[in-house]
Ligand SMILES: Cc1cc2nc3c(=O)[nH]c(=O)nc-3n(C[C@H](O)[C@H](O)[C@H](O)COP(=O)(O)O)c2cc1C
């Protein structure tokens with residue numbers, strides 16, 4: 001029998017849970033955003049469960065939300081990713097460490113250097129989630145009045161990637177000789193001066209740090225648009241995405257893998273990991289009830305604001321404990337968005353209050369069920385080429401994380417679709433990705 | 443008897459030792475630049491010895507040096523400061539963590555955020571060495587052809603400081619309520635939007651991180667020029683400097699403290715810590731011999747290049763093992779620099795080779811002697827108001843560091859001029875500095 005395909009799992013942390021009601025869930029730690037001790041306990045559990053990586057999502061502004069939502073959200077402030085992941089590198093040995101960094105509002109020399117440093121500190125476990133920064137509020141924190149335009153952001157991102165990878169290759173792997181006897185520390189012939197001059201960036205180099213342990217840290221991309229997918233196809237080794245369901249995921253998977261091949265790359269050298277919110281119970285009904293309880297912890301004032309945005313109409317007039325009215329007023333806002341919400345309310349028979357909690361909490365792809373039912377679903381996604389694994393969002397912590405590491409992971413392992421132990425010591429080894437050659441010293 | 447004045451000590455690490463021959467010294471670790479384990483062992487010893495802080499100097503380019511020097515220098519590449527210090531914060535509890543960050547080639551939002559994050563991770567131990575970046579090579583790594591002009595750099599630095607400290611004050615200390623019952627996480631009335639619009643910077647805010655544990659991380663400044671001193675007087679709480687000798691140090695001390703008072707500040711709220719290279723022996727002669735040995739490990743090719751620069755003439759023609767010729771050809775280069783070198787050669791009766799090794803190794807202020815003789819000197823500097831302590835450069839590691847922590851520090855403690863234990867848990871407490879009030883929520 002050929003070795004079966006296996007899932008890759010990364011933990012999606014923003015700052016701790018993505019769900020805006022999570023900090024109120026019984027047993028959760030409301031202060032976890034600034035408690036290194038809690039985050040250390042989370043990552044150790046993830047490493048024990050052999051997760052590929054711990055991923056810290058990030059934004060360059062307080063997220064733009066109505067004041068009622070802001071008042072109730074724990075997602076506003078937390079540690080900055082480079083500093084946090086560097087600290088976590090010391091208390092872990094194997095798990096990958098993925099940080100988000102912007103190509104629009106930072107400099108390639110800094111980004112190249114910090115990821116290289118994290119890769120050295122962690123002995124080869126760093127990954128860079130390349131984002132062009134979606135949140136327009138960020139621009140105002142970096143000297144601009146308006147967000148940089150979308151296509152311009154992606155154009156710069158592509159060039160930025162060339163510069164960063166070029167800087168990582170500043171030194172041959174064997175440039176540092178360190179012979180105390182002869183006094184030769186480094187061979188200057190094995191140092192490359194990049195001298196990049198492009199449309200958006202001008203960077204001389206060399207980078208003042210040795211080549212990363214992994215050659216290059218793993219490249220992650222999470223853009224969903226046409227240029228986002230194209231950038232991924234040309235550069236990424238991992239794609240984070242958020243397809244609605246299996247059908248959408250298969251189409252996205254085929255599209256991205258096709259682009260990878262068209263770009264002349266090996267399709268196995270890019271792993272597609274949709275974001276999945278995982279809620280586990282002893283029965284499917286119990287899991288659903290947990291989720292409803294969690295959603296109910298999103299305060300109605302902020303939940304209803306989210307529902308109103310999705311419906312394109314003021315939902316605060318509706319009876320909270322009745323069904324969604326069938327006679328919604330016409331809207332100029334997104335019809336796809338409204339249609340999705342109407343379908344969700346019908347499918348799950350949600351009241352207005354429950355629907356609002358869902359949209360104000362976390363409304364992306366979710367697996368809600370028992371370890372067995374979720375392992376079934378994940379197996380289907382894997383075998384039907386909808387995913388190479390998942391970017392797992394925990395509903396609440398620590399319990400929602402413990403449910404995944406102690407109940408779901410063993411079930412996946414029993415089925416042979418998740419590793420029993422790490423394949424090596426670097427993130428590239430966990431992901432089955434080759435170490436890139438140095439383009440200047442091959 | 444009133445409580446006597448005490449010294450403050452910070453460790454000056456660049457990347458490990460500043461001396462370019464240090465990696466060849468018997469017993470040293472040639473690979474320490476990328477060995478977290480070695481650096482961890484260093485900082486733990488410094489913490490056991492109750493050092494105020496561990497300071498990571500930093501540059502934004504491979505230092506501009508002749509290829510012969512580059513080949514032999516271990517100072518070229520190491521970890522990046524934010525990532526390194528964050529990792530070190532996890533393995534230490536009390537010692538301060540000072541990182542260098544540039545106001546010329548970085549963004550205030552990033553700098554404010556990373557220091558705030560390091561301060562949270564370390565429970566109040568972060569310090570920011572504000573530099574305007576002296577190395578002109580840096581400009582070329584950040585899109586420019588020429589280094590930003592000196593006065594423009596300092597003008598931006600002053601404004602940059604206002605923005606960073608303003609961003610640190612984005613949230614009142616009690617903004618985060620985290621009441622699970624009522625669902626109120628944060629009080630938006632305790633969040634300040636900076637809306638800074640100045641000559642060089644435009645930054646909206648708020649910062650997406652809670653106020654640092656120390657209110658503001660400690661501000662360090664190391665500029666030596668007129669605008670450098672003025673910036674220090676207006677903003678700094680610690681000054682790193684490099685006076686030649688006691689006389690120069692007293693003048694500098696008086697000048698800076700005078701400016702502090704003129705700026706309306708308390709003169710005790712700025713500590714002046716000259717950089718001092720410390721070589722310890724059982725006798726003064728032994729210490730001097732160690733230093734000569736160390737200097738001899740700087741390869742002649744690179745040492746002689748340094749000597750030539752300092753003399754403003756080609757020194758490779760001179761007899762390496764003879765004295766410095768008295769009939770030096772006239773020079774257009776700095777006469778002060780040449781005069782200093784000539785005096786040094788005379789005072790210490792150095793051959794050309796020894797002189798070259800000194801200049802190619804480390805030529806700043808040095809205390810070379812026994813623990814007792816150095817403690818005498820340091821006591822004089824403290825009582826004569828030449829220094830509030832020192833930024834200690836180790837000649838080689840680990841031995842040169844062990845000599846300081848195991849021999850000099852106990853001697854200073856015996857004399858009552860260095861602490862027996864930390865005064866508190868934050869760097870501000872070690873330095874006797876107040877926690878700044880929040881300017882928007884006083
Ligand atoms: C799983 C996942 C994680 C993401 N993490 C981040 C993040 O940390 N920071 C960020 O600015 N955007 C993040 N994004 C958003 C994307 O980078 C991108 O901005 C968004 O999908 C819009 O895509 P587009 O700009 O290609 O249209 C994430 C998206 C997904 C699906």
Ligand SMILES: Cc1cc2nc3c(=O)[nH]c(=O)nc-3n(C[C@H](O)[C@H](O)[C@H](O)COP(=O)(O)O)c2cc1C
Pocket residue numbers: 454498499500501542571572573574575576577664665666667668669670671682683684716717833
């Ligand atoms: C002890 C000490 C440490 C310093 N550390 C750094 C450093 O880490 N990075 C840097 O760019 N400059 C460093 N400098 C240089 C100063 O920041 C400054 O650029 C230099 O003294 C020239 O001063 P000026 O620009 O005011 O003329 C240091 C200086 C001293 C005395």
